[in-house]
Amino acid sequence: MAPHGLRTLVVLALAFMTVVWATDHSPLQDFCVADMNGQVMVNGFACKDSKSVQASDFYFSGMHIRRNTSNALGSSVTPAFVFQIPGINTLGISLARLDFAPWGVIPPHTHPRATEILTVLEGQLEVGFVTSNPENRHISKVLKKGDVFVFPVNLVHYQRNVGNTHAVALVALSSQNPGVIPIGNAVFGSNPDISTDILARAFQVSEDVISNIQLKF
Incomplete structure (x- = not known):
């Protein structure tokens, strides 16, 4: 092989290796149901013995229930994280229901470990996030039923009901424990x-x- 062709092959190989290294690790087992009583300290929960895993480890009920929003914020969050569904441990996903009284708000906050995607199920919501320094751009939009909006990982964001009726949204997050x-x-x-x-x-x-x-x- 000519030197020029060899150099090209080496560059392509290095580029391929870089792409491979940049991807997430492949799972080494079917699942890792969280052992909530485990004594081993890891970055996440240790795995429950697969022989004792049940359907209930992958199940959560109640996302259809309207939650109490009679608090100072006028909102309520129903999480379906690893604490509620042990079976999502290590899978990098979770879910939550957001309930809003009229003009209720979920105040500015961040999720240090997850990007969030929101779907409005009832009512209208004003949503927004702020970009990092030095721009600090406030990007916001009013959403109606069926609309979807994404909040990038770690950025400050909020949601507010801008109607006179109860509002509901469902959010998915890219972590089993988004924080x-x-x-x-x-x-x-x-x-x-x-x-x-x-x-x-x-x-x-x-x-x-x-x-x-x-x-x-």
């Missing part, structure tokens, strides 16, 4: 508190204002 970081709770409700002088400088207000907000969380 949630509500911005208000994280900043003003941490344990122990973030120092008021730090937050006062960050938000350009007095420390008294910060202390008052912290009390609410």
Whole structure:
């Protein structure tokens, strides 16, 4: 083989190897049902003995039930994560139902381990997310029944009912345990508190204002 042809072959091989390395690892077994009582500490849950796995490990009921939204936010979340469905352990998927009272809101938050895709089942929702620095673009849209919207992983996002009737949405997430970081709770409700002088400088207000907000969380 000519030197030029050999170099071309090597470049193509390296490119192929890079693509392979960039993909997710293939599963090494059919499933890994979470052993909630396991003592082994891993990045996720250890696997239950496959011989003791039952259909109930892959099952969750209740996504059709309207949830109570009589709270300060006017919203409720019904999760179907690994804690509710042990069978999705390691599969990288989960689901949740969102219920909204009229003008109810799910305040700005992030999912550190998942992208989210939302489908409106009832009502109308205003949804949006904010891109990272330095742009900090606010991308938002009002959705109607049947509309779908995607929130990229880790970006701050929110949902709000913009109607006078109950609203419902179903969300899917690309993690069995996506996590949630509500911005208000994280900043003003941490344990122990973030120092008021730090937050006062960050938000350009007095420390008294910060202390008052912290009390609410």
